[in-house]
Amino acid sequence: MIRSCLLLTASLIALAPPALAQQPAPNPPAGPTTGTRPRPTPLPGAVDPKVAALRDKALADDTAYELVEALTTEIGPRPTGGSARQAAARDWSVARLKAMGFKNVRIEPYTLQNVWERGAETAEIVGPNAQPLRLAALGNSGATPAAGLTAPVVYFASLNDLLLAPEGSLRGKIAFVSNSMQPTQDGSSYGSAGAARFVGPNVAAKKGAAAIVIRSIGTDHGRGPHAGGTNFDAGVAPIPAAALSVADAENLERLMKAGRPVQMKLVLTPRFVGARPSGNVVAEVPGSDKDAGIVLIGGHLDSWDLGTGAIDDGAWIAITAAAAKLVMDAGRPRRTIRVVWFGDEEIGGLGGEAYAKAHAGERHATASESDFGADRVWRVETNFAAPAKAIGDRLAVALQPLGIVRGTGTAGDGTDIAPIVRTGVAGVDLNQSGLRYFDYHHTPEDTLDRIDPVQLKQNVAAWTTMLQVVANAPEEIGAVAPRP
């Protein structure tokens, strides 16, 4: 449906008189928009026929699927933390990007200071209800003795409840924080439910807990635990910290609600292995105007180790390359498009920090990152400064036939681009739907079959449209107020 409509749109747009291009948008009446949150409706005029044609071409392009299929099949997991598989992925990337015709393809090396590495990880309930539990250590977790740690479990329905536990009340115990998570299209439930992982271990450690297990931060009901990083404050000794699969967490909850004390035996032997070399992969489509600033699009090449890193973030590695190639093949853009496949995002955005340091002197016009799977893009967000605002208007109109709504102007999301965005670079975000993402995120189930090829093509079309509009915009794209 979508594609044939677009082709017709493009042909109709081509016939439209340019004199009407600036016709102002009428205001929708207040009445019929009840119960929703109406956003500014972009109606600024005709779409550049070249943009429309390229967008429609992208909807039929198989490059992205071929790339993510190859990456997940030939390389598979690319463990964060400067792993050998991540190094292999960098070499694979350089070969692929060169073969696709990109320029200045290179690895930009950096060093990780003290890498965390997964060890053995098992857990079981001991006593009358003895049974094994499936879990994964959280990144930066401390270790139990090699023979394990057996301790009573204390249940907290949420991080908030853990915060309310008296200091010292957890000494010698395993804290169990079990808030659930509902799917949200904008991913906002990850922020609230995820706090149990981001800060729960630190809170439990400060209260003297021997260890902590959390319900996986995910919207599934399966046995695959969701890995992910956590952080301890300076001076707080990391305690063993792991995520139970959702099914195991629910089972444990049921047992504890029966009112009998539960003991858990936990074996987690991760370790810190010291410094390691790592790197970012960079490729470019050189622009004709060196002073117009770089259009940066980035994703991350590393992945958690349990799956094959298909939705996180293989899909977007593939989308960036496919979109940039379509624009490159359509003719030299005004601005240089720089594709960066960052390293070591999962353990704290270390590739992004290294990039920002290495390229601090360069002018970036915009920065964009997607790290949210391959389901359809539903919203576009831009935060251009006033002289460039019309670029956002044109982009919103060009994206409308893809079913993409315009947001309210908060842009520049993404761990890898955060250090560059903080210097005042404008963001252009294309938000993918998060409704399925946290079923598979950081689990063994993050594999190629989670990617819907039709939705992947809609992503490529959206990003191709973005690159073509932004990289060729005649307006100057200046700095914006950095996000807090």
Added chain:
Amino acid sequence: MIRSCLLLTASLIALAPPALAQQPAPNPPAGPTTGTRPRPTPLPGAVDPKVAALRDKALADDTAYELVEALTTEIGPRPTGGSARQAAARDWSVARLKAMGFKNVRIEPYTLQNVWERGAETAEIVGPNAQPLRLAALGNSGATPAAGLTAPVVYFASLNDLLLAPEGSLRGKIAFVSNSMQPTQDGSSYGSAGAARFVGPNVAAKKGAAAIVIRSIGTDHGRGPHAGGTNFDAGVAPIPAAALSVADAENLERLMKAGRPVQMKLVLTPRFVGARPSGNVVAEVPGSDKDAGIVLIGGHLDSWDLGTGAIDDGAWIAITAAAAKLVMDAGRPRRTIRVVWFGDEEIGGLGGEAYAKAHAGERHATASESDFGADRVWRVETNFAAPAKAIGDRLAVALQPLGIVRGTGTAGDGTDIAPIVRTGVAGVDLNQSGLRYFDYHHTPEDTLDRIDPVQLKQNVAAWTTMLQVVANAPEEIGAVAPRP
């Protein structure tokens, strides 16, 4: 699952020491929140055990389902525009609200100036591909001659394309605007796709079109057309304007893309029938502190005529009453809770305007409206002024076990409450998921079976929690900067 967790939460919270209630929230690390839009994570302390108990009780309460079942079965459609069925619904409402024990139950009458009423409506493609089309006239549509109007159809893929049509180019023709709509959890796609309905007819009329048909503003693929209001500028004579069912619009698109000219015969005989009496229904839970301001919760009693007004807005009529009754039965609140079932929302928010005029002198603490079906509440939004901000924090924590995330602070949505909100009243919004809503919105399919009883109960629990927290808050709730 949810309910049993809540009960455990409530009991754990009851044990928490009050001294820790103000413990500040730690900051989540930047790393693991990639690709999402992390929102402030509320972690301000223990939930009032009475609030938690009432929330849990609401999850088992059947009152709302019984109410919406009775309303849709005994009254059915309650056509907007001061209809006799709407009057019958007011009488039904007064009897029900009195029987439930509410105080000051009354009808507040107002007069509608010039009511639009649906007439006959048929359409067909004439010529070699002759076939009937399913459609519904838009509210405020003009009429064709009784014998119908036959004219060539001009296709526009979107409102934007219609805006680009040269002035006068549509003379003697039927414009066909056919943008599609994707589901969004926050309903934002209704704002952008819906512009074709809100302003398309006005634009087409100004360009000289004989009539306009649009693809229904909906996310389904069915034969049920989506009704809805439109508006013409003063001095612009309304032209016949109707929404084709999505399936019929797609069929028409396919025919037009075959390149052959399409003629349509359109019969629409709506009329304006002059002034009519109508009214709002008001009920109260009187508070103990007359100076603390009214907590207003409102929805609308009228509906479009094609369905039975179950999701729009019968469900919320039922939710407000069920939640207010639970709070009333738990003891007298500090603030008066006022439940208003507005009339004639669908044709422009006329009940809301009448309410704001009639109650201009009263102090309103907060205003809340839901008009978005009965699927689960996923987000809470508040915009309290600084001295009352802690109420929003407590509310967010109390709602977290229901799977509700905290938004970014834009509140006060809703056509009916808009006139009161514009005077500076703080808003408290509980946003329902819009992912299914526009499959049925304004169609013959808006019937009781679209309501999921489990999700309906989650709504009642969320609104009960809101009323208990806000109506009893010790803080003063002052005016906020009115929304633009």
